Amino acid sequence: MNERVTTGMESSNVLIPPPGRESAGQGGRARVIPFSKVVCDGNELAYIREVLESGWLTTASKTKAFEEKFSEVVGARYCCAVNSCTSALHLGLEALGVGPGDKVLVPTMTFTASAEVIRYLGAEPIFLDVDFGTALLTEAIVEEALDAHPEAKVLTVVHFGGQAAAMLDGERGGILALCRQRGVRVIEDAAHAFPAREGGRPVGSLGDVTCFSFYANKTITTGEGGMLTTDDPEIAERVRVMRLHGIDRDIWKRFISEYPMWEYDVIAPGYKYNMPDLNAAIGLAQLERADVLRDARERCARYYFDVLGDRADLDLPVIRVPFADHAWHLFWIVVQPETVGRNRLIELLSQRGIGTSVHYKPLHRMKYYRERYELDPGRFPGAERLWRGCLSLPLYPSLCDDDLRYITDSLVDCLG
Ligand SMILES: Cc1ncc(COP(=O)(O)O)c(C=O)c1O
Incomplete structure (x- = not known):
């Protein structure tokens, strides 16, 4: 059971091994793909x-x-x-x-x-x-x-x-x-x-x-x-x-x-x-390097759309702008309730070394706002539907085709 509190801000909900330990002591994991990874390869x-x-x-x-x-x-x-x-x-x-x-x-x-x-x-x-x-x-x-x-x-x-x-x-x-x-x-x-x-x-x-x-x-x-x-x-x-x-x-x-x-x-x-x-x-x-970094993120997003776009058990984000006008910070999917479910899917992907996150538990569900403003979830049907199934996949410039294939293969496998 993962007891860490996720805020949607963390770099990863999969522990990143210290340098030089990537292949040792991974509990048999094939690889580790953190949810997020900084790229600083310019000046x-x-x-x-x-x-x-x-x-x-x-x-x-x-x-x-x-x-x-x-x-x-x-x-x-x-x-x-x-x-x-x-x-x-x-x-x-x-x-x-x-x-x-x-x-x-x-x-x-x-x-x-x-x-x-x-x-x-x-x-x-x-x-x-x-x-x-x-x-x-x-x-x-x-x-x-x-x-x-x-x-x-x-x-x-x-x-x-x-x-x-x-x-x-x-x-x-x-x-x-x-x-x-x-x-x-x-x-x-x-x-x-x-x-x-x-x-x-x-x-x-x-x-x-x-x-x-x-x-x-x-x-x-x-x-x-x-x-x-x-x-x-x-x-x-x-x-x-x-x-x-x-x-x-x-x-x-x-x-x-x-x-x-x-x-x-x-x-x-x-x-x-x-x-x-x-x-x-x-x-x-x-x-x-902002444009290069953005283009690399778009490449990942296109991969997810190509591979996952036709699945009936997932909703993918609707893109209202040209792809080139999107910053591609997040790629979220919404998992249908009749599948393994979002929470179990996070655990299964984590066991395969894949970091994910949730954006977001909506603010009307957070204690401070919920109690102070007496917020009823029924007033927020769009956000509630998102919240029940949403899960953000890794999306950053250094993900290679092999990483992306590993993520989507694992996802499809875990969804059953
Ligand atoms: C939508 C949104 N607004 C504001 C912030 C706050 O950004 P910062 O950490 O730079 O204060 C975040 C952080 O993740 C965010 O996701």
Whole structure:
């Protein structure tokens, strides 16, 4: 019995053997395929060396360069590097003016970070169901929620698994247009969605604020890290101040300015959310290879669709965007209840050395949210159907054809 608690964030739920022990003491396992594996085969070490040699390890020129490159790639006017996507979401909501008692719409099928940041500010999340096929919010779900909660101030959209929600696309012009008509601001949780596109535009250039994650299992990583993008100069300015203690002078400006470094003022009780240069160095190298890494993930996803696409005992994700516009962070399957079932399948795959994860146990089922908001699962049929059978398979650039064949052969075998 696997007693580890899985959060959907871990690198693997299969123990990775120490180097040199791959073939020994594996309990007879043919091989070990972790759920997630970082690929750092570009300029990561070279850029880290530059930082170490510069003697300036925290936020400085590498972070600045990372922001500038990211800004070019996603087509956003302002990029603010921070130490996680969670801090980006917190800063973004704060800059949008969310405060005590405000209502923020958020999907239930997401990681707790999407909703916890609403509570940090004393505001209240209103949980929305998602579409079963895509695990995304749809125009129809958002329209119904806006009608039911005209007081809502902000909508959080999660681009689940790396596929953008219909921000620009739909009978009413898409989710963004619907929100603009009602004066509701939009923050995008793009923790899974770099690089991704919607309606021909990069995610990061669409809503009022977009937040990316560079956690170790994400499509590009800085170890831990995040980025907030916006086209709004006031939001960017507020985020820059609040990410570093509410100090009125940006750390980089203090570093390069003629003005004395020690001279600053504090204009609000801010946070300590800046990204250190050591992390930005990894991010810069990852960014250079982001398209190659994305293409390699797409290759894995195509393999899964080809081999598993016709099975009656599985539902595969519905892809609403061109494959090239998907970041392919996750590949989930939904196991029909009449098979061995999701939980047993996880155990059987784990016995064969294959790491899997679950994205997600929806937030309406989590004690804190369930009890505080008296949430009834019956209100979330799409998320409930997903939750009962969902299982995420390994999806990362270094999976070779042989690994993919081993995963799908094992899966088919275990399903019976
Ligand atoms: C949908 C979603 N939002 C936010 C986060 C938080 O990201 P970070 O770990 O960078 O704070 C995650 C992390 O996995 C996530 O999956």
